[in-house]
Amino acid sequence: MGNSIWICRICILWVFCVPYIVLASFTPQDCFFIDCGGSKVMKLGDGRVFKPDSGNSNVGLSPDSHAVISDPQVAISDDLFLYSSARVFRAKSTYTISTNQIGRHWLRLYFYPFENPYYDVKSAVFSVVANGITLMYRFSFSNSSKIAPVLKEYVVDLSGTSSKRLSLTLSPFNGSIAFINGIEVVSLPNKQFPSSAMPVPSGPEVEIPPHVAFETAYRVNMGGPLLTPKNDSLWRTWEPDKPYLVNTASARNVSGNPRLIKYPDGVSIEIAPNWVYCTAQEMADANVSDQTFNISWEFAVEHGFTYLIRMHFCDFVSRTLNTLVFNVYINRKSAIDSFDPSSKTMELSAAYFIDFVANLSKGSNRILVQVGPPTLRNFPSNAILNGLEIMKMSNPSGSLDGNFPADFIVSKRPSKKNWVVLAISSASAGFAILVLISVAFFLYLRRICLKKPKDQCSSWLPVPTHVGNSDSKVSIGSSTSTAYSLGLNRILAFSEICKATKNFDESLVLGVGGFGKVYRGVLENETLVAVKRGNPRSRQGFTEFRTEIEMLSKLRHRHLVSLIGYCEELNERILVYEYMAGGPLRKHLYGSNLQPLTWKQRLEICIGAAKGLHYLHTGAAESIIHRDVKTTNILLDENLTAKVADFGLSKLGPTLDQTHVSTAVKGSFGYLDPEYYRRQQLTEKSDVYSFGVVLMEVLCARPAINPALPREQVNIAEWAMNWQKKGKLEKIIDPHLIGSINLKSLRKFGETAEKCLAEYGTERPTMGDVLWNLEYALQLQEACIQTVSAENSANYIPEIPEWLPQTEPGSNGDVGGAHAMSDREFDVASSGVFSQLMDPKGR
Numbered sequence: 001m002g003n004s005i006w007i008c009r010i011c012i013l014w015v016f017c018v019p020y021i022v023l024a025s026f027t028p029q030d031c032f033f034i035d036c037g038g039s040k041v042m043k044l045g046d047g048r049v050f051k052p053d054s055g056n057s058n059v060g061l062s063p064d065s066h067a068v069i070s071d072p073q074v075a076i077s078d079d080l081f082l083y084s085s086a087r088v089f090r091a092k093s094t095y096t097i098s099t100n101q102i103g104r105h106w107l108r109l110y111f112y113p114f115e116n117p118y119y120d121v122k123s124a125v126f127s128v129v130a131n132g133i134t135l136m137y138r139f140s141f142s143n144s145s146k147i148a149p150v151l152k153e154y155v156v157d158l159s160g161t162s163s164k165r166l167s168l169t170l171s172p173f174n175g176s177i178a179f180i181n182g183i184e185v186v187s188l189p190n191k192q193f194p195s196s197a198m199p200v201p202s203g204p205e206v207e208i209p210p211h212v213a214f215e216t217a218y219r220v221n222m223g224g225p226l227l228t229p230k231n232d233s234l235w236r237t238w239e240p241d242k243p244y245l246v247n248t249a250s251a252r253n254v255s256g257n258p259r260l261i262k263y264p265d266g267v268s269i270e271i272a273p274n275w276v277y278c279t280a281q282e283m284a285d286a287n288v289s290d291q292t293f294n295i296s297w298e299f300a301v302e303h304g305f306t307y308l309i310r311m312h313f314c315d316f317v318s319r320t321l322n323t324l325v326f327n328v329y330i331n332r333k334s335a336i337d338s339f340d341p342s343s344k345t346m347e348l349s350a351a352y353f354i355d356f357v358a359n360l361s362k363g364s365n366r367i368l369v370q371v372g373p374p375t376l377r378n379f380p381s382n383a384i385l386n387g388l389e390i391m392k393m394s395n396p397s398g399s400l401d402g403n404f405p406a407d408f409i410v411s412k413r414p415s416k417k418n419w420v421v422l423a424i425s426s427a428s429a430g431f432a433i434l435v436l437i438s439v440a441f442f443l444y445l446r447r448i449c450l451k452k453p454k455d456q457c458s459s460w461l462p463v464p465t466h467v468g469n470s471d472s473k474v475s476i477g478s479s480t481s482t483a484y485s486l487g488l489n490r491i492l493a494f495s496e497i498c499k500a501t502k503n504f505d506e507s508l509v510l511g512v513g514g515f516g517k518v519y520r521g522v523l524e525n526e527t528l529v530a531v532k533r534g535n536p537r538s539r540q541g542f543t544e545f546r547t548e549i550e551m552l553s554k555l556r557h558r559h560l561v562s563l564i565g566y567c568e569e570l571n572e573r574i575l576v577y578e579y580m581a582g583g584p585l586r587k588h589l590y591g592s593n594l595q596p597l598t599w600k601q602r603l604e605i606c607i608g609a610a611k612g613l614h615y616l617h618t619g620a621a622e623s624i625i626h627r628d629v630k631t632t633n634i635l636l637d638e639n640l641t642a643k644v645a646d647f648g649l650s651k652l653g654p655t656l657d658q659t660h661v662s663t664a665v666k667g668s669f670g671y672l673d674p675e676y677y678r679r680q681q682l683t684e685k686s687d688v689y690s691f692g693v694v695l696m697e698v699l700c701a702r703p704a705i706n707p708a709l710p711r712e713q714v715n716i717a718e719w720a721m722n723w724q725k726k727g728k729l730e731k732i733i734d735p736h737l738i739g740s741i742n743l744k745s746l747r748k749f750g751e752t753a754e755k756c757l758a759e760y761g762t763e764r765p766t767m768g769d770v771l772w773n774l775e776y777a778l779q780l781q782e783a784c785i786q787t788v789s790a791e792n793s794a795n796y797i798p799e800i801p802e803w804l805p806q807t808e809p810g811s812n813g814d815v816g817g818a819h820a821m822s823d824r825e826f827d828v829a830s831s832g833v834f835s836q837l838m839d840p841k842g843r
């Protein structure tokens, strides 16, 4: 209800949107200007009309959001009026803006922590997510020495799952608040950003997929004045280049007549206004004959990200064509050799731009852009640059700030509401009736089943759609009967399962996962089993259910959890597995009071799991990729033998003529292969990566992701790799291992994990290699145990690590024998911080 009011408001806003620049060939379909917490409509000189986000009744906003207005005494100029009001949030909240178009949009966010008597907005710490992209992570003004307004500009793509809708979520960190002063959403022309660009240093063109988001790092007008949104049809700001010039004496500003700037095909005023093209920096004293220097600009950026660098050129300084030739360098590497802008445009005073992507490797946090004369000196020495844009590109985790995927901040649990919407929109009249009847029928039957005393449960008779019977009867049905005849999986009757689990007695629940609850049960023949019951009301998980049956029907291995049978009656989807008394590996590592595992036990468990995965990858006729390798999916039996479980997400691997499987990203955060995330191409090496995370978890006894820790420690893959690269992995190992772990064995293990965690799949070992290396690590440990009585214990690690991994006493919600956490659950779901981040209300 409230939602529609909000959407309406946005529509009204849109009607008021008047493109200001008459010259502009492009009229944005979407332009929303929102004054958060404001109270009146504000029309700016540049044509933008800001509207209040209006009272608390706005939906998409949490009910406890508060508008805050600055003290009127605070003199804020007309242009900065946006900064005089804000909306403050105590809990995670979302602005939802329905747009007219899909595709890329500018998203500008305004922040200014003005003094006010109600909230300490200056010390607010919060994260911001837009359509699955992390824009800001734990942002705060509290560390800045000078408080100034902050305008953040992003480009986000609205295609994909949430088309025509921008969801902007602000999430306060750990009891803090979040606030925002203004939001701007403007659609972009189609061709504004390239789908590929040349890398520097040069190589094959790098693809820029549409889902990549950008953040404007710098937008500079070389040799010209500050250009405000007034001078730009897309309301961008271009700053002068003086602050970035490395040597101001090397450059001289030149300007031409803005009216004479020509826009050839492929370049429009939306790429950059003529005010950018009509000014430039050229080499100072350009007509002195012997000039050999570069003009250099230097920009501070964040390492670890890839940047899109767009250079704007317009040769209005030459008298004739082909007389201005120069070299362009990025980070001291050649970007363009002997570049002649006029040869590209075939005329003078014509706009031209070119894009590059540059990788900021670890440790480097500057981008150096240089233009200078070529070494071949048949031309007068000169070089120009008119404009420069540096855009940060979202990384494989879908983040523009650190390595924190949006899932980490905004949980994406399927909510009931989604289900209802889905049901309504997909139900045609007849289908709807059918669904209603069968739901009613099902509920009726279920009631009978649940109400009757347990010994009568089996008296419940098969219903018409019943496809299988108890083991004494032959089943009907195509695929299921094949499975039966192969002797692999039994089809179990619902009644039988009711009996085995005492009508799904809550006291037998072993765990709860995305698929549903897992119960302990005893079959008639006294076999202990784990019964995984899909949530009967949702069709979600149906594919997973089928996948798992199909996969497990083909597979039998000592290190894979066996499927004993399944039941598919009406809406019930139940899988019955062998019972794994030891429960998930994670429980033995941290978060419970179980006896800590010895190093040898840990190695044997890793070896077992590696064998299971190796078999998946190579053993069956077709290679199988597990896709969700993690410590909760490695189960232990009563003898601590490891078995790999949960094939709900598994996929058949690439066939011989393919090198990868293309697929939407699924899996668990913290274990996801960055390459898979980036390119959505699945190979066996994605499992190898996840297994590398498991290895580190086994060694350090801490969750893959622990948001309660300082930022650099949150992600185990990053944190442990840092120590491994320094050769000091022992500093962060599980304290229980100190004194008993052999250093050589640890080194071997660390190296193996490091290789598994390599950035690119091709650099990672196969599961077979991993297995071999782990067995070697075990031998090293055993050899040492045999000789230890003779030698002294010099081979052991005697000292206590400086940093002791934190265990999570609270995170043992997933006790149980099987498949407790089969969805993309977070590793520290029950830590205090986390319950804060995850809105229990969902969306």
Ligand SMILES: *[C@@H]1O[C@H](CO)[C@@H](O)[C@H](O)[C@H]1NC(C)=O
Residues within 6 Å of the ligand: 125, 138, 139, 140, 142, 143
């Ligand atoms: C502020 O700075 C301190 C020390 O430099 C750092 O520990 C803290 O995380 C910073 N806070 C934020 C919100 O960035």
Ligand SMILES: *[C@@H]1O[C@H](CO)[C@@H](O)[C@H](O)[C@H]1NC(C)=O
Residues within 6 Å of the ligand: 223, 224, 225, 240, 253
């Ligand atoms: C261009 O250079 C002149 C002289 O050096 C200086 O006065 C002027 O401010 C410069 N213009 C810009 C836009 O930097």
Ligand SMILES: *[C@@H]1O[C@H](CO)[C@@H](O)[C@H](O)[C@H]1NC(C)=O
Residues within 6 Å of the ligand: 225, 226, 227, 228, 230, 231, 275
């Ligand atoms: C901005 O544009 C207006 C006209 O649209 C022009 O008069 C003004 O000089 C421009 N400002 C700059 C800095 O170019």
Ligand SMILES: *[C@@H]1O[C@H](CO)[C@@H](O)[C@H](O)[C@H]1NC(C)=O
Residues within 6 Å of the ligand: 285, 287, 288
């Ligand atoms: C560069 O050449 C112009 C004419 O072409 C001349 O006016 C100017 O003085 C020269 N500059 C220098 C530094 O020689």
Ligand SMILES: *[C@@H]1O[C@H](CO)[C@@H](O)[C@H](O)[C@H]1NC(C)=O
Residues within 6 Å of the ligand: 292, 293, 294, 329, 331, 332, 333, 370, 372, 373
């Ligand atoms: C310009 O910079 C590049 C890269 O930093 C360097 O290789 C080249 O020698 C420089 N050119 C001159 C003339 O100094």
Ligand SMILES: *[C@@H]1O[C@H](CO)[C@@H](O)[C@H](O)[C@H]1NC(C)=O
Residues within 6 Å of the ligand: 199, 200, 201, 206, 306, 357, 358, 359, 361
């Ligand atoms: C980024 O760096 C990696 C290695 O550090 C390299 O393999 C990759 O090709 C680079 N990408 C670009 C766009 O330069």
Ligand SMILES: *[C@@H]1O[C@H](CO)[C@@H](O)[C@H](O)[C@H]1NC(C)=O
Residues within 6 Å of the ligand: 174, 175, 707, 708, 709, 833
């Ligand atoms: C969260 O806040 C509480 C109290 O405000 C504090 O004790 C705790 O250390 C904070 N946790 C983190 C991870 O900052």
